[in-house]
Amino acid sequence: MFARLFAWLRRHPRLVDIVWALPITALSLAVTSNYTNSDIVGRRPIPELAYLAIVVGMCVPMIWRRRWPRAVFAIVSIVAAVHWAFNVEAGPADGNVFVMLYAVATGCRFRWSLAAALVTEFGSVIAVWRWWVLPNSSMNWNNLIPFTVFTAAVWIGGLYVNTRRKYTAELEERARRLERERDAHAQVAAAAERARIAREMHDVIAHSVSVIVVQADGASYMVDIDPARAKRAMETIGATGRQALTEMRRMLGVLREEDDAGSYAPQPGIEQLSELVGQIRSAGLPVGLTVQGVPSELPTALQLTVYRIVQEALTNTRKHAGPAATAEVNLHYGDDAVEIRIRDDGRGAAALSDGKGHGLVGMNERAALYGGSVRSGPRSGGGWEVFAHLPVTEPRPRAEANAA
Known part of the structure; x- marks a missing residue:
């Protein structure tokens, strides 16, 4: 109840100021006769209108304090x-x-509050001097002490409230700033997630559709000559399409509601490279896979990066290397890095590109997430080569590296 009342009063400050001015005005008017009656000993009488003007001049402006x-x-x-x-x-x-x-101490800068305190103290001094010191021969200034103490207490209390208000305002501004930064980070994260989904969709669709197109062309050509091979090609199309749908469902699952049910297959990794090579081989591109070094346990996300780089490189080989090309995938486990080399003996620099693909950009972005790099270009003896270097250890902070 008191909290709601306090909140309502904060929303209506002018009404609070009016209510504050009313009691003092009423009390001042109630003692009018003490200042206008000449019969009261010790006080100089003044006209009633003059006293009312003093009361109005000191009370009415309080509405705008x-x-x-x-x-x-x-x-x-x-x-x-x-x-x-x-x-x-x-x-x-x-x-x-x-x-x-x-009011000045709570609502204005320190220099203005100090000036107001000095003016108030000066008024106390001259008031004590006229109404307490001069009438007495003893020159008693002790009456100034309570006025000085009260002035200092009011001033220090106002400064404290002013400091608290500034501190609270700073905290509120900081909270608003953090909220804006949180929203900005959320937008950046959402944009990054959309970019990641776009890359994943590109990898899945480019690879799967390429396999389906090649197999469909082969099946249409062999359906009358070799029905068995045409049947195998159609089966490959079906399996590739189902796998593409599964992966698309998994990737688009991040867009579903939190309470939606559904199970999604795990992300592909290095263990699925042999299946990928088999799919590419069944699509008509002879591919070999060799593994060197001692296999080590890699993070799931890093394994996905390896899989996608190989997938994108072989997809580009199938699209641009030519019908008689062959390819070789070499995976090398080092002490501190994994290296992937994908070579083909196709057209190389003579291959045509429509300029619309994002595969090479996606490979570089994936590798950059782990401090790695990807190089691609034509081979000197013909064909094309993609080389990726992916560190498997976390890079040390720059300060530690400099200290070492």
Whole structure:
């Protein structure tokens, strides 16, 4: 209940200021006779309209104390100085000087709050001097102590609230900034994920469709000459299409709802290279696979990178090397890196490209994720070669490397 009331008051600051000004105004008007009645001993009477003007001048501007704290403090201080100059003793409305000192300390810079504190202290000094010191022969300045202590307490309290407000505002701004950064990172991650899916889709579709097209052409040619070979080609088409659908379902599964059910096959790795080579070989491209070195356990994502690089390289070989080309895949396990070399004896530099593929770019991006590199180009003796170097150890931070 109190929290909602406090929140409502924060949304209506002008109403709070009006409510704050009303009690002091009412109290000041209630004691009007104390300042206008000449029968009261020890006080100089003033006209009633003059006293009402003083009350209005010190209370009405309080309505705008939050919006223009310095201006309202100046008005209240000037009105207080005017009735001091006419030797009119301080009244309830003079308490607004301390209220405005607090408002300036909480809402303005330090130099303005310090100036307001000095002005308030100066007003306390001259008030004590006129109304307490001069009438007494003992020159008692002890009455100044409570005014000084109260002025310092109001000023320090305002500075504390100002500091807390700035600190809270800084935390809120930091939270908003972190939220914007989080949204930006989410957008970047989403874009990276879309790019990854696009590369995966390119690898799957380019490889599978190429196999299907080659097998379909062969089946249509052999259906009358060798029905058995045509049947095997159609079976290869069916198996390749089913595998492509499985992989596409797996990759597009990241777009499904969290509560959607469904099982997806694991990502292909190095162990599936022999199956990949078999598919390429059955599609009409003679391919050999050799493995050198001691096989080591590699991360799943790195194995996927190896598989996709080989798949993309063989797909390009089948598309551009020519009908009589052969290819060789060599996988070498080193102490700190895995090296893949894919060679063919096809057209090489004479091969034509439509310029629309993203396979080489995708291979370089995949290798770069692990600090590796991919080189591709025509061989000196004819054909084409793709070489990939993929570190299997995490690279050390630059500071550690420099220290070493």
